[in-house]
Amino acid sequence: MCFEKLSTMALLSLPRNRRCSFGALLSSRTIPLKRYWSESDDTSKEIRNQVRERGQCWEIYYEDFGASTVLQQQLNLEQLKTIGRELAMGSQGGWGLSKEYLDLVKSIGEARSKAEEDRIVLHEIETLKRRITEPDVPKRKMKEFIIRLVYIEMLGHDASFGYIHAVKMTHDDSLLLKRTGYLAVTLFLNEDHELIMLIVNTIQKDLKSDNYLVVCAALTAVCKLINEETIPAVLPQVVELLGHGKEAVRKKAVMALHRFHQRAPPAVAHLVSSFRKKLCDNDPGVMGASLCPLYDLVSADPSSLKDLIISFVSILKQVAEHRLPKSYDYHNMPAPFIQIRLLKILALLGSGDKHASENMYTVLSDIFRKCDSSSNIGNSILYECVCCVSSIYPNSKLLEAAAEVTSRFLKGESHNLKYMGIDALGRLIKINPDIAEEHQLAVIDCLEGGRCREEFMGTKLIAKDADPDDTLKRKTFELLYKMTKSSNVEVIVDRMIDYMISITDNHYKTEIASRCVELAEQFAPSNQWFIQTMNKVFEHAGDLVNVKVAHNLMRLIAEGFGEDDEGADSQLRSSAVESYLRIIGEPKLPSLFLQVICWVLGEYGTADGKFSASYIAGKLCDVAEAYSNDNAVKAYAVTAIMKVFAFEIAAGRRIELLPECQSLIDELSASHSTDLQQRAYEMQAILELDVHAVECIMPMDASCEDIEVDKSLSFLNSYVQQSMENGAQPYIPEHERSGMFNIGSFRSEDHRETSSHALKFEAYELPKPSVAPKSLPVPHSSSTELVPVPEPTYVQEVHQAASLPPVSDAGAAELKLRLEGVQKKWGRPTYSSPSPSASSSSSSSQKPVNGVTHQNGLGNLSSQSRDTSYNSKKSQVDPEKQKLAASLFGGSSSKTEKRPSSSHKTPKPSSSSTIDKSHGTTAKVPNADPASQKASQPPPPDLLDLGESTVSESIPAPDPFKQLEGLMESGQVSSNDNHTAATTNPIDLMGLYSNTPTTGSSGNILDLAAANTGDMNLLSEFSNPVSKNTETRSTSTALPPTKKGPNPQDSLEKDAVARQVGVTPSGKNPNLFRDLFG
């Protein structure tokens, strides 16, 4: 027929989902769905396709030629009929609905664009808003309004203005209206909605109604609308309904109770016996319904229902033997859903229980034998049997039967069956891995996407290879994943990677990438292969791969494969280096991959002597240049360059800085990113050191070395002793100090200059380092005098408040305000603590005995922070200490670095070590540099103990402003020396953060984090790879934004309010804190 040819052409040239004119659409919408199914799958597909092509062709034809006469000729009788019907609907208001409603639906259907549809709906909303509130709306009208509201909401628009009317409608006596009301309410409201309270009463009443349909409607609503709190209100009535005369009601009551169980198990815990009782209900439907809660109970705790196994088995037997009334049959299959549910329950009950399983064997083999495998539903039962057999205690005969069913599935034409077959195979191979072998071809077939398919309708419409079935493919990969052994890992992973490259779905890409990584790590036949595989994964899915994976890779390269074979390890490394040098030039590599590359090149690039330092450095410079907007990559690159040169220096070779390196350093030292700046300065500093110092700070290949930390700070004992003798006060732990105390000292320091209107806490000046030694006793005692507010939360709030600029200052430039706030935040941990240990430590005369390392850590931390203007307070990095530290223990400083990570519950040394090394090495710089020492301040214990909040709290601080000034002046000058491990910063912060919340000082930490937002990237970038840390990191990264946003205004407002109420801002603001914290 010429029409068909035409349509074929049109079909080929048109996108699949092209919009057609409404006329065409309408008529296609009247195609009876019935034509799309029939008993047998094949014919149904054929018919389906025929009809579909017809419909589409017809639409297209209609649209393209607009010739209705031609069209009419093509219409078969049925289509004419349906069009007539449609016209009839439109004109006479078909289903008893008003013309308005029909017009609405129709015009929305006719809308040609989303915008047009929105316009229509918005107009409708306006109309409804107006009319629904009119007095005396007839009920029938109101019902229609409600239905229109539901319709609108289904289209994605807000109909909340009408919720209350839907609620009102549930109160109506008329069944029709009540049901409409309940329908609308269940669609509109969630169980925590405030309007629910208005419905509970109605529901209670309706549950007692003598009209069983009202009861059913109420039960439907109960399922959706009752939450934990309201369960008790309706529970008695629902339980009563278990004995209702109508089986439909009993059934629904059981399911409503099941729902309660899902929502709040304790609330219905006493009803388990009723569920059991309902299993013996006269009506099979009710029995079937009771299987749902029983299934949940079994999956929660199989042992509790073991005694029911016999009952389940006998029920299953009876059902399978067609003992139920005919009305429970579905496609000649007796009560299939009940069978499936029972099989699922049995699978759980029999798992690992030989005795229990033995009871099931007979019935299972019966089902295998009898079940009709030609129908869909029969297959679903068979599949369920396979699952059951693979879950219970194995029985060889049953396994055989299961394997046979599985192979039938796999050989089937239908993709659905293949899917089930693959899934079943995946279950069976757990018991018997050999089963998979005979199905190799079928599996491969599923992977390839099947053969070319025949087209229907005689004409070959689309002659192309069958589209691969994505779902099937994924399922197959899942199977392969389970099947992977070291013998087939190469093939499977290669396949997976190919597939990964071909798909665009990020979610699945991520999953499959991580599976590749996992398999590769587990089964890698050779190092070479492993690295190549990882390279591929990173190259194509680098941005999707978990950061952990990258860290793992670095660790693996650093540690080798665990054998004590140094040769193999170094071979692995050099092959990694080579492959990276090859890849590095490719454009558009994912950031994470580049980071790995940079790290490896920095660490091992020159290790085997094949490549010269300047060659590697040049490559790294290229990377930094090419990805100039990716700070993380740049940071990795510059650190890597530093390492490369450091190794050169340590090896006694002269280094020549390439011009591009020099320009990179110059560029970075003026960077906006404090981290980059710091790294650049560190590098410059390190390049000027002598051989010995460099060797100490940057030992070759030490990334895996464990770093020990002296947690008790015993090395400080003599120092503390000395200070005490000199009159310093002993340290008072956080919990012994009152919250007020902190506030006091804090305010006095920060606000002294800026604001005078607040309470003056002059008395607390003590903690200022310079003053400290003299005024020691004051702060503590006085603090107690103030209203003590012991709860930790309070303290936090206070800090929050304090960090705000005073209201009077509000007029000042915002930038400035914020800066102040931040500074305070930064300062807090330090100066808020007046403890003597602080004061003592701040003195430049300090002489750490054994704990030099820690002091280094301190120095690093503070020095790094100084890059940022925000951080500037801390930046007076106690150069004295640095010097001290450096001279005392040059190389060991890396221990400090390790510290933070270890403070989170002793991580596995190996996992953290890789990263630590990078930090560690950088961190060493300052120690070795004696020149940078100056007199001042931040006490070492502080930094040391960032990990432990208590300690950090207690640290005294130098006057922040002074420090700031100092920074401004000297910062640039001395920066070379002082800029140290920026990397440490994030980590330390993390450690700090992670620990503090427990001690109640999290507010403080938050502040830090916020102040550090500029460095957030870093945080995530460098935060320790230890698994523990991931958690921490995510929280901390998440926090700052919340904080940043609302903070200034909100808190200002609250501050003001507080003032009005007559309270000092610093004292209150619990709300503020809560807001910030979410």
Added chain:
Amino acid sequence: MIRAVMVMNTQGKPRLAKFYHYLPPEKQQELIRSVFAVLSNRPDNVSDFVEADSIFGPDSRLVYKHYATLYFVFVFDSSENELAMLDLIQVFVETLDKCFKNVCELDIVFNFTKIHTVLDEIVFGGQVLETSSSEVMKAVEEIARLEKASNAITLVPKSVSSWQTR
């Protein structure tokens, strides 16, 4: 349990959306859109199953069936059987067909309250309630009959009286 039932046409317009856990309307729309995006890209001859983890969160599968201009979509978790769900869709559509005599998209558009009624008789609170379409039909007809009766008794007099008072 069954998490959601959706009916949408081949243009991606929702015709029925029922979620057995509450979701805000915006989220529902988003889900419908993403489901449609997946379905419309699936070729004809493939399986009716989709792993929907990326849309509905972990442990969720999706089964759909394409009839004429409509997609029928059921979303559920691992406590249900995919093939059985496919048959449940069939039950649903067969019932609709009995309800409307050659059901087509327009019937569903204009009668979606009735569709909800039918669905509520098949799936209740996320669990399969009834799989026999004739049983469902009986229940639905009973509801229709009683609704009419209650209309006759209560609605008419009330509307008349309100009309009289005006």
